[in-house]
Amino acid sequence: MTDPLFGVGAWFAHAVFAVLVGVGLFVLVDDDNLVKKVIGLNIFQTGVFLFFVTSAYRADGKAPLVTGPGPYVNPLPHVLxxxxxxxxxxxxxxxxxxxxxxxxxxxxxREDVIREVRAAERESAAAEAAEEGSR
Amino acid sequence: MTTLQVVAPTLEVAVSVALLSFVVVVAVLTAVVRDVLTAVVVFAAYSLGLAILWVLFHAPDVGLTEAAVGAGVTTALFLLAISQTVRPAGGRTLVDPRTVKPSSVVVALGVTVGLLLTVPALPPVGAADTPAFGPVSDFYLADAADRGVDNAVTAVLVVYRGFDTFGEIAVVFAAAVAVLAALGRETLA
Structure with a gap:
């Protein structure tokens, strides 16, 4: 049976999954703001959720509330x-x-500022240690 | 009745495609806005779009959880974190494209293109003969109905895969301890 929900674009939701994972990963690795990185992680994660929920879906299925004859969509990915x-x-x-x-x-x-501060801290600690050694 | 059956699927198609497009646009918007508070608010809209999408995909339990936890609790956590820190001072609304690192573009594009290449090999959305539909799911549905549990998702969550849920609770407890330890508030006093 053909798929009435997406017809020709039956793979559209899969493509959206790939794009969401890409966008989330981009924010996670590129943005310097640490809070933005956590938002990126959340987008990445919801992209994977989309893949699971669409894999559970069947066009002729009902929500998995078993009250009459089926077929039902797959309840297992929903639980996961x-x-x-x-x-x-x-x-x-x-x-x-x-x-x-x-x-x-x-x-x-900002991640870049934190890196600079840490590098400066390490340098001053190394300079202090060298001074101690020369005495 | 027959007209409704003809109209309903097309309306569902239109709403689903519109929501999927909305979700992509809002995700990109979250990526490009510079202000963290704006990003959090846009992300809440993104979660809400997903929650409606889950309902359209016949996953009402996931939709409810996404609306309450994804759009609600997560947003509250982000707002709480922002209130404890600073927002970048005014200026640009969007992220400066000159600060984008080429290496992260390569990583993100590589993963996206790699996933898109696998998409044609996946079963189409909505097909009933996909590998995800195995004897296990059929057993859950049939056995839950036999035992009088109408909501198969709840039955799997607390009975058939109760140990998964137990592990989940352990994770939440560990996270609560980790948050208190990171914030230096181990004692109640």
Missing amino acids: ILTAIVVGVAVTAVALALVVRIYGEYGTL
Whole structure:
């Protein structure tokens, strides 16, 4: 049976999955702001959710509330995604707590500035150590 | 009745394609806005679009969770984190394209193109004979109905795969401990 939901574009949702994963990954690796990086991680993750939910979908299926004759869509990927959403929030919470801690330590959310500060700290520590050694 | 059956699928197609396009546009918008608060608000709209999409894909449980947890709790967490930190001072609305690193463009494009190349090999969305539909799912649906549990998703979540859910709760507990430890608030006093 052909697919009435997407017809010719039956692969459109898969393409959207690929684009969302790409956009999320781009924000995750490119943006200098640490909060934006966490948002990128969330976009990446929801892209994967889209892949799972569409893989569970069948055009002639009903929602998996078993009250009459089937067919139903596949309930198993839904369960996996429910678990993944909750775990994703837990990951986001830990990441943001670390971001807040980093901000308290360095006074900035910009990754490049933090790198510079850390490099300067290492240099001054090395210079101090060299001074100690020459004495 | 027959007219409804003819009209309903096309309307569903139109709404689904529109929502999928909306989700892509909003994701790109989240990527290009410079202000973090704007990005968080746009991301909440993105989550809401996804929640409606899940309902259209007949996943009401996922839709409810996405609306409550994805659009609700996640946004609240982001706002809480932003309130503890600074937002970049005014100026540009969008990210400066000159600051984009070529290496990250290569990584993101490589992954996207790699995934797009695999798309034609995937079964079409909506097909009933895909590998995802195995005997396991049929057993869950039939057995849950036999035992009088109407919601198959709940049945799988708390009974057939209860250990998965137990692990999930362990993760949430570990995350709560990690957040308190990272913020230096291990003691209640």
